[in-house]
Amino acid sequence: MPGPRGLPYVGSALDYEDDPLGWMIGTRAEYGDVVRLDPESIVVHDPRLVHHVLVETNADFILDNSFVGGRRGRQELLAGLPEWMSVRRYLNRGVVRPVLLAHVGRIEQRMSRTVSLLAGREVDLFFEAQRLLGTATADYCIGGGDDDVDEVASAVEEVFWASLEVTDSNESRLPIGRRPVARRARALNTGLVELLTDLVRRRRAAPRPDTPRDVLDRLLDHPLNLPDREIVGVVRLLIVTSHGPAGAALAWCLLSLAEQPNLLRAVREEIATTPVRPDRLPGEDWPLTSAVLKETLRMHPPNWMMGRTAVVPTPFGPHRLRAGERVLFSPYLIHRDPRHWTDPEVFHPERWLTGARPHTEHAYLPFGAGTRICPGARLGPVQLAIAVATIVRDYTLTLPPLATVRPATSTLLVPVKAIGHWTPLAAAVPPAGS
Ligand code: HEM
Numbered sequence: 509m510p511g512p513r514g515l516p517y518v519g520s521a522l523d524y525e526d527d528p529l530g531w532m533i534g535t536r537a538e539y540g541d542v543v544r545l546d547p548e549s550i551v552v553h554d555p556r557l558v559h560h561v562l563v564e565t566n567a568d569f570i571l572d573n574s575f576v577g578g579r580r581g582r583q584e585l586l587a588g589l590p591e592w593m594s595v596r597r598y599l600n601r602g603v604v605r606p607v608l609l610a611h612v613g614r615i616e617q618r619m620s621r622t623v624s625l626l627a628g629r630e631v632d633l634f635f636e637a638q639r640l641l642g643t644a645t646a647d648y649c650i651g652g653g654d655d656d657v658d659e660v661a662s663a664v665e666e667v668f669w670a671s672l673e674v675t676d677s678n679e680s681r682l683p684i685g686r687r688p689v690a691r692r693a694r695a696l697n698t699g700l701v702e703l704l705t706d707l708v709r710r711r712r713a714a715p716r717p718d719t720p721r722d723v724l725d726r727l728l729d730h731p732l733n734l735p736d737r738e739i740v741g742v743v744r745l746l747i748v749t750s751h752g753p754a755g756a757a758l759a760w761c762l763l764s765l766a767e768q769p770n771l772l773r774a775v776r777e778e779i780a781t782t783p784v785r786p787d788r789l790p791g792e793d794w795p796l797t798s799a800v801l802k803e804t805l806r807m808h809p810p811n812w813m814m815g816r817t818a819v820v821p822t823p824f825g826p827h828r829l830r831a832g833e834r835v836l837f838s839p840y841l842i843h844r845d846p847r848h849w850t851d852p853e854v855f856h857p858e859r860w861l862t863g864a865r866p867h868t869e870h871a872y873l874p875f876g877a878g879t880r881i882c883p884g885a886r887l888g889p890v891q892l893a894i895a896v897a898t899i900v901r902d903y904t905l906t907l908p909p910l911a912t913v914r915p916a917t918s919t920l921l922v923p924v925k926a927i928g929h930w931t932p933l934a935a936a937v938p939p940a941g942s
Pocket of ligand 1: 571573745746747749750754757805810811814815873875876879880881882884885888889892
C-alpha cells in the first residue's frame with residue numbers, strides 16, 4: 509500500500525495528529541487516492557471506493573460508534589446491530605408527514621422564542637446552534653406528549669459535550685481505571701438513561717393515541733414490543749447524535765451568509781415572500797435557501813472525517829485489506845476536490861440550482877451513504893431551514909469573517925469561538941434622517 513515510510517508501530521499517526529488536513533493533502537498529492545496512515549489504517553480519497561465501503565457496511569465493514577451508541581465495546585455493538593437496523597427501517601417508514609408537520613409547528617415557536625431571547629447578546633455561535641438544533645430533535649423524539657423537552661435536551665447536551673471530551677482527550681491510551689473524562693461521561697449518561705427510562709414508563713402507562721405524535725409514540729407501538737431499555741437507547745442515540753452535526757451546520761451557514769450581504773438579502777426575501785403552506789415543510793419551497801444549506805454542507809461537512817473497519821479480509825480496488833484494518837475518508841476533502849467539483853473553494857449556492865448534478869458520482873456525502881446513512885438526512889435540512897428562517901427573516905447578523913474562524917478538526921468540524929450576535933432588523937436600520 510503506498511504511503512510515507514513513517515515510524516515503527518505508529519506509522520505516520522503522529523504527523524497526522526499534528527495536522528490531519530495538511531497531512532492528507534500532502535500525501536494525496538504524493539501517493540494518490542489510497543494512502544497508508546499507520547499499520548492499522550489507510551486513508552482513501554476516491555469517492556467510488558468510499559461509496560463501496562459505505563454500501564458494504566454491516567457486511568464486510570463495521571461502523572464502530574460503540575461509545576456514542578452507548579454500547580460497551582465491539583461485541584455488544586455487533587450483538588445489537590440487527591435490532592438497531594430493524595428500528596431504523598421501522599422509523600423510516602413510520603415517522604410520517606403528519607408527525608413531521610406537527611413537529612415543525614412546535615419547533616417554529618420554540619426557536620422563535622429562543623432566538624428572540626438571545627437577540628443582542630454576544631453568543632458563541634456553535635454553542636447556541638447545537639442547543640437550538642439538539643432541542644429541536646428532542647422535540648421530534650418526545651415533544652408530542654406532555655414531557656419536558658428542555659429537561660431532556662439539557663441532559664442530552666451534557667452527554668454530548670462529555671462524549672466530545674472523551675474522543676478529544678485521547679484517554680483510550682490510559683489504563684481503563686484511569687480515565688476520569690470517560691468516567692464523568694458515563695455518570696452523565698447514566699443520569700440521562702434514568703431520566704428517559706422514567707419518561708418511557710410514564711408514556712407507556714398513559715392511553716395510546718390513535719396516530720403517533722413523535723418518535724417515542726412510534727417506538728412504543730413497535731410490533732415486537734420493544735423493551736424500555738431498547739426504546740431509551742434509540743431515543744438517546746437520536747438526540748445525542750443530532751446536537752453536533754446539525755449545530756455545526758447552522759453555525760457555518762450563518763457565518764457564510766453574514767459574509768455575503770447580497771445572498772443574505774436574497775435568502776431573506778425568499779423566506780419572507782414564500783410563506784410555508786400548511787401541507788408543506790420549510791425549505792421545500794425555498795430553492796435558494798435549500799441551495800445555501802447544501803453548499804454549507806459541501807464546504808463545511810460537520811462529519812468531516814469518517815471511517816469503517818474491515819471485519820473480514822476483503823479486496824479493495826487493486827489492494828487487499830486485512831480483517832481489523834480501518835478505512836478512513838474525508839467528506840471535507842472530497843467536497844473540495846477540483847477533480848470532482850468546479851471552483852470547489854468558492855461558496856456558490858447557485859451550482860445547486862441548474863438542475864444538473866454539480867459533482868462527479870458519489871462525491872457529495874454530508875450525511876454519509878449506504879446502509880448507515882444518517883437517519884436524520886431528511887429531518888436535518890427541515891430543522892435547519894426553520895432555524896435559518898427564524899434568524900434571517902427578522903434579524904441582522906454581526907459575525908466574525910469566515911477567514912478568521914478556526915475550525916476544530918477533532919470529532920466534528922466546528923467553528924471555534926465564533927463570537928457574534930444578531931439584532932432585530934428594525935433596530936439595525938438607522939432612523940430616517942439620522
Ligand atoms: C445537518 C444535520 C446532520 C448532519 C450533517 C448529519 C450527519 C451524519 C453523518 C455523516 C452520519 C453518518 C456517520 C457515519 O457513517 O460514520 C450520521 C449518522 C447519524 N445521524 Fe446524523 N446528521 C445530521 C442530523 C441528524 C439528526 C437531526 C438526527 C436525529 C434525528 C441524526 C441522527 C443520526 C444517527 C442516530 C446516526 C447514526 C446512524 C447509525 O449508526 O446507523 N442526525 N449523521
